[in-house]
Amino acid sequence: MAASAEAAVRSELPQVYGGHLNKRCDSTNKSPMQSCEIEFLTIIRPPLHTSPLPPNQSATPMRFITVILLALSIAAPSFATEDTSQTKTGAAMVKAASTLVAALSPAEKAKIVLAYDDPRRTDWHNIPKPERKGLPLRDMSNELKDLTQELLKVSLSASGYEKATRIMSLENNLFEDEKKLKTAPLRDPQRYFLSIFGTPSSKGTWGFSFEGHHLSLNFVVSDGAVVSDTPSFWGANPTIVRTYITGGPEVGVRTLKDEEELGFKLVKSLDEKQKQVAIRADKSPAEYRAGGSPQPPLTPPEGIAASELNKEQSEILWDLIKAYNSHLTDDVAAGNIEEIRQANFGRVHFGWWGATEPGIGHYYRVQGPTFVLEFVNYQDGVEGTKANHIHSVWRSLKGDFAIPIKGGN
Structure with a gap:
């Protein structure tokens, strides 16, 4: 963010604690490398010096898995399909979003589901804003986090989903760097907000936003086809990691x-x-x-x-x-x-x-x-x-x- 904007944000905020991402594995599998994935939507928030792993797991295998995932994500882009109708992803978005909306409590629905013509639909930014539209991951139940994860997974490529989780995990690095400053409350990998505009359906028009610091995703679906994916913002600080921080990427990992x-x-x-x-x-x-x-x-x-x-x-x-x-x-x-x-x-x-x-x-x-x-x-x-x-x-x-x-x- 611009220095002047960040200074303005800093002057308004109290101090809070930091956090990290939780990496989840299938416990039925003997080898943690066989069935593990980055799970940003079950983020936990112990003190930063606490290990993110269960007591019976060592950090080394999990960190190695992260390196493998990151290596896969930076392969040269390819578009294997000739289908340009954008209806396959649109149908998957409709299904995932409809399932999510059906599971919402009245209080959750009031925060997440807004009218398609709500002026907040076009209110976006990459800076760590104190307030945003929608419901943050921090205030979601585990079930709702899983449903939000599914919506993002069908909306992004595998490498895009991994990149998004990595950008979110860099908030841990920023918290460590700024934990004595007033910006600390905004450096939180759970301060990413979901909003749905309109009613997810294969007929008519609706959209959704998933946004937080250094990540703003905005999609519109009309009659079952994705008709807009902009603005699309992706940022990173640091882009090259020099120091490993619990919950963040490995040293040497380079985003974007x-x-x-x-x-x-x-x-x-x-x-x-x-x-x-x-x-x-x-x-x-x-x-x-x-x-x-x-x-x-x-x-x-x-x-x-x-x-x-x-x-x-x-x-x-x-x-x-x-x-x-x-x-x-x-x-x-x-x-x-x-x-x-x-x-x-x-x-x-x-x-x-x-x-x-x-x-x-x-x-x-x-x-x-x-x-x-x-x-x-x-x-x-x-x-x-x-x-x-x-x-x-x-x-x-x-x-x-x-x-x-x-x-x-």
Whole structure:
């Protein structure tokens, strides 16, 4: 978050304790490596020095499992299906959300289920806000946490679900870094909120939001098909973990690795003439644009057009775009990619601001006729690490939240 915004938040908050993620295994299996998964929705909150594992388990096998899961998550994105209708995921979302709503108590329903036209539907942000719409994981029963987990699992790819849980687990690292500051109450992996707008059904339109610090997921389903998945925000602090904190990722784990490395790969592949067009400034902006705004900025694209790239450079740009869709299910990702192709990939622009080496502030923007994505790594991370705090966002130039932009694409 921007320094001024964070300072404002800090001044308003009391002190609370930290927490960590619980990793759950099938106890009937002799080998914990055979049936284990990260379970962010059964997060527990003992003091940070307490082991997150049951007394009869050692930390080493579980931490090793986490490393395996993380390694799988950073494989190159692929979209195995040619289905671009986005109805397979839409049907799964309808089923999962309907089951969840049916299980709600009146008090839970009053918090989670809101009218589709409720103005809070477009109230989003990546900063650690004191108040958000919906019900947080902390206030959910175990049953409701499981149902929320199922909704997220059918809405995201396996790697996307793992990435989301990892981003949430980094709140433990932030709590440890800020536990003496007033921001401590907001550094909590259970402060992620679920909201459902409208009635989940295969007919009509409804949507849902799952949001907290550094993660904002917003989906709209209409007549059984996913018609919007923006704004989609994914952030990380630290992006590269230097110190292991209970409940957080292993040392060396890097979040949003592909999004950063492919940006560097593309800008470094440009020749001097291309760089004169693509590199917009020597200094990076401190933040992405229009954070929390219901709609993206409608400025002309900047940088070099895809039509001016060679074949290898064009492939890197496609890989970068696909990396931003790798957290989605196959049919939703394929639909987004096909939309970009239909709108003319040659009109997609890539612009770069700031350093072209890690550890110094840098920013890039990719913008086509139908979308804009922004990436910024400018702020220092925990423990004072330089440029180790990523914000990335994907937005629709046709209109976020399935709300058409007046005069837009």
